[in-house]
Amino acid sequence: MSAPTSHAAGDLAASRAKSPHISMLLRMLVRAAILRRGRAVSALFAMVVAAAVATAMLNLYVDVQAKLRREFRNYGANIILVGKDGASLPADALAHVDSVLAGRGIAAPFGLIVARTGNGQPIVVAGTDFNRVRQLDRWWSVSNWPISTLGQAQGELTGATDAREMGHPALIGVRAMATVAPKNQAFDLSFQGHTLHVEPAGTVQTGAAEDSRIYVSLADFMAWTGVQPSTIEVGANGSPEEVAAIMNQMAQTIPAAEVRPVRQIMEGEARVLGKTRATLLAAAALIIMTAALCVLSTLMGWVYDRRRDFAIMKALGASGRVLNGFFAAEAAALGASGALIGFLVGIGIAAWIGRVNFHAPVVPRFSVLPVVLAGSIVVTLVSAILPISLLRRVQPAVILRGE
Amino acid sequence: MFLRLVYESFRRQKRRKMLAGAAITLGVTVATAMIAVATDIGDKINRELRTIGANLIVTPQEDTLDVEIGGVNLKPPSDGAFLDEADLPKIKGTFWHNNITGFAPMLPVNVAIEQDGKRQETTIEGTYFAKPLAFGKEAFTTGVRSTHPWWKVAGAWPEDNSRDVLLGERLAFRLGKKCGDEVTLAGRQLRVSGILSAGGAEDDQVVAPLSLAQEILGKPGAVRRVYVSALTKPEDALARRDPKSMSGPIYDRWYCSPYPQSIAYQLAEAIPRSHAEQIRQVAQNEGAVLTRIEGLIFLITLAALLASALAVSAAMATAMFERRGEVGLMKALGAGRLAVASVFFAEAALLALIGGVVGFGAGAVLARQIGRSIFNSQISIQPVLLPVILAIAVIVTFAGSAAAIRRAVGLDPVFALRGEL
Numbered sequence: 001m002s003a004p005t006s007h008a009a010g011d012l013a014a015s016r017a018k019s020p021h022i023s024m025l026l027r028m029l030v031r032a033a034i035l036r037r038g039r040a041v042s043a044l045f046a047m048v049v050a051a052a053v054a055t056a057m058l059n060l061y062v063d064v065q066a067k068l069r070r071e072f073r074n075y076g077a078n079i080i081l082v083g084k085d086g087a088s089l090p091a092d093a094l095a096h097v098d099s100v101l102a103g104r105g106i107a108a109p110f111g112l113i114v115a116r117t118g119n120g121q122p123i124v125v126a127g128t129d130f131n132r133v134r135q136l137d138r139w140w141s142v143s144n145w146p147i148s149t150l151g152q153a154q155g156e157l158t159g160a161t162d163a164r165e166m167g168h169p170a171l172i173g174v175r176a177m178a179t180v181a182p183k184n185q186a187f188d189l190s191f192q193g194h195t196l197h198v199e200p201a202g203t204v205q206t207g208a209a210e211d212s213r214i215y216v217s218l219a220d221f222m223a224w225t226g227v228q229p230s231t232i233e234v235g236a237n238g239s240p241e242e243v244a245a246i247m248n249q250m251a252q253t254i255p256a257a258e259v260r261p262v263r264q265i266m267e268g269e270a271r272v273l274g275k276t277r278a279t280l281l282a283a284a285a286l287i288i289m290t291a292a293l294c295v296l297s298t299l300m301g302w303v304y305d306r307r308r309d310f311a312i313m314k315a316l317g318a319s320g321r322v323l324n325g326f327f328a329a330e331a332a333a334l335g336a337s338g339a340l341i342g343f344l345v346g347i348g349i350a351a352w353i354g355r356v357n358f359h360a361p362v363v364p365r366f367s368v369l370p371v372v373l374a375g376s377i378v379v380t381l382v383s384a385i386l387p388i389s390l391l392r393r394v395q396p397a398v399i400l401r402g403e
Numbered sequence: 404m405f406l407r408l409v410y411e412s413f414r415r416q417k418r419r420k421m422l423a424g425a426a427i428t429l430g431v432t433v434a435t436a437m438i439a440v441a442t443d444i445g446d447k448i449n450r451e452l453r454t455i456g457a458n459l460i461v462t463p464q465e466d467t468l469d470v471e472i473g474g475v476n477l478k479p480p481s482d483g484a485f486l487d488e489a490d491l492p493k494i495k496g497t498f499w500h501n502n503i504t505g506f507a508p509m510l511p512v513n514v515a516i517e518q519d520g521k522r523q524e525t526t527i528e529g530t531y532f533a534k535p536l537a538f539g540k541e542a543f544t545t546g547v548r549s550t551h552p553w554w555k556v557a558g559a560w561p562e563d564n565s566r567d568v569l570l571g572e573r574l575a576f577r578l579g580k581k582c583g584d585e586v587t588l589a590g591r592q593l594r595v596s597g598i599l600s601a602g603g604a605e606d607d608q609v610v611a612p613l614s615l616a617q618e619i620l621g622k623p624g625a626v627r628r629v630y631v632s633a634l635t636k637p638e639d640a641l642a643r644r645d646p647k648s649m650s651g652p653i654y655d656r657w658y659c660s661p662y663p664q665s666i667a668y669q670l671a672e673a674i675p676r677s678h679a680e681q682i683r684q685v686a687q688n689e690g691a692v693l694t695r696i697e698g699l700i701f702l703i704t705l706a707a708l709l710a711s712a713l714a715v716s717a718a719m720a721t722a723m724f725e726r727r728g729e730v731g732l733m734k735a736l737g738a739g740r741l742a743v744a745s746v747f748f749a750e751a752a753l754l755a756l757i758g759g760v761v762g763f764g765a766g767a768v769l770a771r772q773i774g775r776s777i778f779n780s781q782i783s784i785q786p787v788l789l790p791v792i793l794a795i796a797v798i799v800t801f802a803g804s805a806a807a808i809r810r811a812v813g814l815d816p817v818f819a820l821r822g823e824l
Binding site for chain 2: 043049050053056060064070100113114121122123139140176203205206209212262264267268271275279280283284286287289291294298300301304307353357358
């Protein structure tokens with residue numbers, strides 16, 4: 001250690017009069033950090049890296065479920081409402097469903113009937129809300145949605161009157177298209193004596209039942225057939241418990257409806273999410289353990305390296321308590337500052353991974369901070385106390401002689 | 404002399420070598436395990452995603468439109484074309500047969516159930532449950548139990564050659580039937596071996612062995628559609644191209660990639676007069692989920708590699724720093740910078756190799772454990788990885804000790820021997 005300057009000596013004398021122990025301790029801490037800058041910085045660096053990696057992993061672990069759930073919502077509905085015993089749903093069912101969802105998902109109504117084409121062939125015609133279907137069933141490969149992008153809400157209301165001359169726009173399944181309108185021409189559908197003039201707007205391909213159907217807007221459908229929607233498909237966001245709560249609430253608000261989960265989607269989602277989270281947890285445990293060991297070995301080296309400071313303090317009459325306190329305070333300060341910087345860096349890493357991989361930011365979880373902070377301090381304390389307790393048994397003279 | 408120096412260093416400083424070696428071993432273990440998990444995660448998650456159901460469907464080419472609402476088929480039963488059951492094992496003869504985890508044929512037949520003199524229209528769906536089939540020398544078992552894993556049966560699954568049926572739970576409730584009861588279907592007395600809960604249209608139907616449905620329909624060997632569950636690769640720009648517009652080599656690449664489109668194409672080739680396509684709800688989203696999870700694990704593997712590289716470097720730097728005295732002694736005895744540095748680098752390389760091999764083994768075991776406990780299947784590790792891992796271990800160890808060695812070599816021997824910086 002270099003000799004203190006006269007100014008510092010004056011300070012020392014003045015402060016010693018007030019509170020000898022605390023100021024001396026602080027002084028030693030600060031001087032130790034400044035004088036051995038290189039080693040202190042490398043220890044701090046290790047701490048920051050470890051804390052950053054731990055923060056990022058914990059943050060991702062907490063957030064990944066929500067992120068992947070959103071991916072799974074692309075599978076479409078996880079709840080289906082149908083009228084009990086094959087009856088139609090009440091007219092206000094969709095409004096009730098929307099109020100229960102309150103932005104936590106999307107619902108699309110479907111009315112289904114069997115109509116006849118011009119040559120008497122039966123075909124399934126569905127009435128639905130194209131705007132909602134477009135958001136709910138994103139896997140539909142649609143050549144052109146029969147909706148205008150402007151004024152979607154009015155489009156449905158006015159569509160029934162405006163479109164009368166030019167035919168009602170409809171989305172035709174690819175297989176139905178080949179049968180009813182191979183040349184993309186307009187055609188007539190009849191249901192119980194009523195006719196609907198349909199203008200193909202685009203085709204839909206899904207590889208499932210939709211391919212054999214014709215979709216018209218719900219307003220056209222109801223005006224034509226007088227049939228209310230019989231099914232509402234709901235894609236509800238949230239954990240299994242939240243979805244179950246939403247289902248319960250729906251069953252209570254709409255007693256005429258039978259509320260069923262789409263087990264296929266729900267179970268697959270639960271399985272994949274569970275496995276991914278478990279893998280992530282294993283990875284997080286491995287990485288955090290490695291990072292902690294990195295800190296441990298760096299810090300132990302650092303403290304061990306300073307055995308001469310230790311010996312001098314001991315030779316000057318410092319008690320074991322003061323020595324422990326000094327090194328512990330130093331370690332804790334390092335751990336805390338490293339954890340704080342590392343937390344910020346880790347949040348940055350998590351946000352970056354979120355942006356790159358999920359195209360959505362990972363929300364910073366401040367609940368992770370206490371965990372990272374406490375973990376960092378514990379690791380630094382252990383790595384400081386361990387070499388000290390080994391050195392305590394050694395006579396200062398032996399260390400100072402360099403043996 | 405050089406060899407002796409290295410040898411003696413390992414013999415005498417066992418504790419220090421053990422510490423540095425342990426750090427390297429641990430770092431390599433974590434790196435190996437994470438690389439193994441990352442390379443295998445796609446396949447594992449792909450298999451989990453298969454629980455959502457089949458992603459491909461094979462239908463007759465000349466089929467008429469389905470007229471189906473809520474699982475009730477309104478199409479006249481004899482209408483439309485059928486596939487031949489005898490062609491089905493050919494599915495296992497396609498190029499990507501190893502990626503096909505299962506398939507299930509379906510034959511819906513409209514029947515009347517007689518209950519206390521009342522008739523009720525319903526659909527009987529003929530299928531395979533777990534049917535043993537053979538293609539060439541390859542024997543395999545397939546059916547809805549593997550393609551529709553979310554179907555739950557209270558009671559027993561029927562045998563494929565039996566005349567037992569499953570009743571959908573809502574139908575069973577309406578009929579007041581339970582396991583072991585008899586139902587009268589199309590004039591036949593059949594035993595209900597279990598109640599099916601599927602969460603879909605099947606809950607209102609009867610599910611029976613395929614041969615029974617064919618007998619009721621009066622068309623032996625007829626199959627209306629086949630659901631195929633295949634492990635696929637997320638689709639990209641190449642996958643979406645039309646195979647007819649491709650030139651030779653591009654077509655080969657497309658054909659030999661497990662895209663949903665190319666597997667569907669091969670299925671249509673294998674089964675005469677058929678049309679195969681992806682079920683977009685399953686196939687499209689599968690790709691998205693898979694890409695996300697693979698990307699996530701890849702990024703995390705990078706983090707793991709970084710963390711283990713840092714741990715190894717830190718341990719090596721500390722180990723080197725403690726040996727300044729030795730360096731001073733060597734230099735005082737007249738060793739050149741090169742000689743000193745090469746001794747330490749040789750030691751570092753040796754440590755890295757030993758730690759690398761041990762860590763590789765431990766990492767392989769760890770990866771297997773992760774695979775077994777999370778996915779109930781092996782995560783195997785390619786031996787090709789060993790040289791790569793060893794090379795990385797040596798480079799990281801060198802990088803970690805380089806700064807410390809350079810400083811030690813640059814020191815004045817007098818200060819080093821006095822133990823001062």
